[in-house]
Amino acid sequence: MTSVLQAQALGKRYGKRWALRECTIDIPAGHVVGLVGPNGAGKTTLLKLAGGQLEPTAGDITVLGGRPGGTPAQLARVGFVAQDTPVYAGLTVADHLRLGARLNPRWDDGMARERIAQLGLVPTHRAGKLSGGQRAQLALTLGLAKRPELLILDEPVASLDPLARREFLQGLTEATVAHDFNVVLSSHLVSDLERVCDFMIVLVDSRVQMAGEVDRLLATHHRLTGPRRDPDRLPADQHVISAHHTDRQSTFVVRADAPIHDPAWTVTRLSLEDLVLAYMDRQTAENRRVAPEAQR
Amino acid sequence: MIWLTWRQFRGSAMMTAAVLVILAVVLALTGPDIASRYSTGIAGCTLDDTCDRFFDRFFDEYQLPFVAVSFVVLALPALIGLFWGAPLITRELEAGTHLLVWNQSVTRGRWLAVKLGLIGLAAMAAAAASGLAVTWWSGPLDKSAVPDLALMAPLVFGARGIAPMGYAAFAFVLGVTVGMLVHRTLPAMALTLAVFAAVQFAMPLLVRPHLMPPVTGIFELNQENMGGIHVEEQGGPVQISTRPAVPGHAGSWVLLSDLLDPSGRRVAGSGEEAPVPVSVTSGPCSPREAGPQGLDACWVEINRLGYRQQATYHPLDRFWPFQWIETGIYALLALGLTWSSFWWIRRRLS
Numbered sequence: 001m002t003s004v005l006q007a008q009a010l011g012k013r014y015g016k017r018w019a020l021r022e023c024t025i026d027i028p029a030g031h032v033v034g035l036v037g038p039n040g041a042g043k044t045t046l047l048k049l050a051g052g053q054l055e056p057t058a059g060d061i062t063v064l065g066g067r068p069g070g071t072p073a074q075l076a077r078v079g080f081v082a083q084d085t086p087v088y089a090g091l092t093v094a095d096h097l098r099l100g101a102r103l104n105p106r107w108d109d110g111m112a113r114e115r116i117a118q119l120g121l122v123p124t125h126r127a128g129k130l131s132g133g134q135r136a137q138l139a140l141t142l143g144l145a146k147r148p149e150l151l152i153l154d155e156p157v158a159s160l161d162p163l164a165r166r167e168f169l170q171g172l173t174e175a176t177v178a179h180d181f182n183v184v185l186s187s188h189l190v191s192d193l194e195r196v197c198d199f200m201i202v203l204v205d206s207r208v209q210m211a212g213e214v215d216r217l218l219a220t221h222h223r224l225t226g227p228r229r230d231p232d233r234l235p236a237d238q239h240v241i242s243a244h245h246t247d248r249q250s251t252f253v254v255r256a257d258a259p260i261h262d263p264a265w266t267v268t269r270l271s272l273e274d275l276v277l278a279y280m281d282r283q284t285a286e287n288r289r290v291a292p293e294a295q296r
Numbered sequence: 297m298i299w300l301t302w303r304q305f306r307g308s309a310m311m312t313a314a315v316l317v318i319l320a321v322v323l324a325l326t327g328p329d330i331a332s333r334y335s336t337g338i339a340g341c342t343l344d345d346t347c348d349r350f351f352d353r354f355f356d357e358y359q360l361p362f363v364a365v366s367f368v369v370l371a372l373p374a375l376i377g378l379f380w381g382a383p384l385i386t387r388e389l390e391a392g393t394h395l396l397v398w399n400q401s402v403t404r405g406r407w408l409a410v411k412l413g414l415i416g417l418a419a420m421a422a423a424a425a426s427g428l429a430v431t432w433w434s435g436p437l438d439k440s441a442v443p444d445l446a447l448m449a450p451l452v453f454g455a456r457g458i459a460p461m462g463y464a465a466f467a468f469v470l471g472v473t474v475g476m477l478v479h480r481t482l483p484a485m486a487l488t489l490a491v492f493a494a495v496q497f498a499m500p501l502l503v504r505p506h507l508m509p510p511v512t513g514i515f516e517l518n519q520e521n522m523g524g525i526h527v528e529e530q531g532g533p534v535q536i537s538t539r540p541a542v543p544g545h546a547g548s549w550v551l552l553s554d555l556l557d558p559s560g561r562r563v564a565g566s567g568e569e570a571p572v573p574v575s576v577t578s579g580p581c582s583p584r585e586a587g588p589q590g591l592d593a594c595w596v597e598i599n600r601l602g603y604r605q606q607a608t609y610h611p612l613d614r615f616w617p618f619q620w621i622e623t624g625i626y627a628l629l630a631l632g633l634t635w636s637s638f639w640w641i642r643r644r645l646s
Binding site: 051053055069070071072073075076078079080082083084086087088089090091095098099100102103104105106139142146 | 297299300303304307391392393395396397398399400401402403406643
């Protein structure tokens with residue numbers, strides 16, 4: 001399987017603060033990839049590095065086999081819809097389409113016009129007068145009509161109301177069905193990604209905690225509930241992601257390729273959100289363990 | 297890219313063009329009148345040798361518009377730096393639109409090149425047009441101006457000829473570069489203005505006097521270079537000073553005007569007074585014996601005693617060489633800033 005994005009020990013530092021550190025990641029082609037993680041995990045930095053907006057301080061990154069952002073050809077292959085979907089407030093909707101047509105060799109004017117018409121956007125309206133949802137749709141249209149091989153969207157729906165969110169993600173899904181291209185979409189909300197993504201990456205503190213196809217992740221992760229038990233006494237092929245104990249009861253989230261037949265456990269399927277939270281939780285639990293030592 | 301640059305720039309370009317057109321129309325309507333009044337006046341005054349009085353009267357009459365148009369030409373480069381240069385990048389950064397435009401299939405280097413090229417050319421064209429128009433309009437006034445406002449005087453020099461073009465190019469690129477470093481529009485504008493003003497003050501004070509070696513000469517005291525004369529009724533020494541003007545070299549930019557005593561020793565610097573040992577109770581410097589010519593006879597007497605002016609100056613015929621050299625210096629500064637802005641936009645900006 002080829003990769004759309006590969007990073008090796010990638011790092012980006014602003015002054016003394018590392019926004020992304022030692023990030024090694026491999027995003028396979030042919031998916032709508034959801035990148036999820038808490039605020040400050042380095043998602044935006046990683047995506048900006050992938051779009052060529054930033055230069056790495058350390059490590060390497062290749063996108064579609066090339067160095068990000070260096071040449072017009074590479075820029076043409078990667079679309080980028082930035083956080084809060086910026087557009088030029090003083091330019092009209094039609095101006096934006098013209099901007100896209102002028103600045104992109106593979107611009108699909110028919111598609112752009114059709115989308116704008118479908119969305120009910122008036123070409124002569126200034127972009128500054130559009131609602132948040134319409135502005136996001138305009139930015140998405142620019143990204144799509146550029147006809148990139150990879151479209152990167154950085155928290156595109158973060159500031160939208162639930163209805164606009166659904167419409168935006170719907171539009172994105174329709175486009176991925178109609179045209180064959182890769183998508184990497186970031187959010188700190190799993191519920192947003194769940195609708196559109198078939199591949200999920202959890203990034204916490206610059207590190208990949210979990211990566212895989214959504215179906216497979218859901219099939220191989222289980223919640224086990226039963227009498228209190230020490231995690232060490234679980235079979236070796238069941239990797240504990242998180243564990244919670246009460247006086248009598250233990251609840252584990254485990255990854256296991258084989259089915260679980262132990263009659264002591266009540267085995268339930270996890271929702272994607274529960275699964276992602278379990279991985280995020282694991283990282284913060286580790287941090288908590290490290291913290292007292294660091295204080296000494 | 298050219299289309300986008302024009303689309304974003306056309307508003308302020310149109311406004312500036314409108315202001316400049318109004319200025320040009322006003323100058324074109326009033327210029328020929330000033331020129332004809334000047335030539336009639338000169339024709340009249342050369343007959344009875346009263347041109348000094350004509351110059352004073354003529355210049356006095358037009359002093360306000362003279363200062364006003366000179367100020368416009370001086371201010372234009374600063375305004376270009378503030379309103380075209382500084383916001384060029386910061387406006388994109390503040391609205392986040394840099395992430396939109398730098399993700400089209402155009403490298404940000406090319407984006408910057410087109411922006412700097414087109415708007416920079418417009419800035420230079422606007423400054424050159426206004427500079428040359430005002431130079432033409434104020435030609436008669438520059439010839440009759442008092443020494444402090446002559447063509448080579450620091451304030452006027454920068455508002456004439458082609459130098460404004462260099463200032464505008466520099467101010468524009470300075471604004472862009474400062475904007476890249478500061479990221480926010482208002483601080484960038486303030487910093488641009490501060491730096492540009494500092495450079496504009498430093499240039500005539502520290503650099504321009506040394507563009508060519510100045511000329512030094514010793515001159516007799518006469519109508520042109522005599523300054524103040526101070527005679528006490530009750531006696532005491534006569535105090536005299538020189539004026540920053542050079543006899544026979546009208547319109548020179550005088551850097552130093554010293555008073556020398558008969559032995560050739562410097563007794564007073566520019567604007568300073570020095571005592572002269574002449575009698576005030578009798579003779580030409582006595583107030584009681586001063587005739588209708590006032591103290592002119594006293595000056596003749598002081599000159600006869602051997603007092604001289606030593607002037608260090610740049611003659612008026614260096615105006616155009618200085619214009620070219622100074623424009624070249626600003627062009628080099630602008631090129632240096634352009635280079636650093638390209639370096640910065642590739643390496644540092646996100």
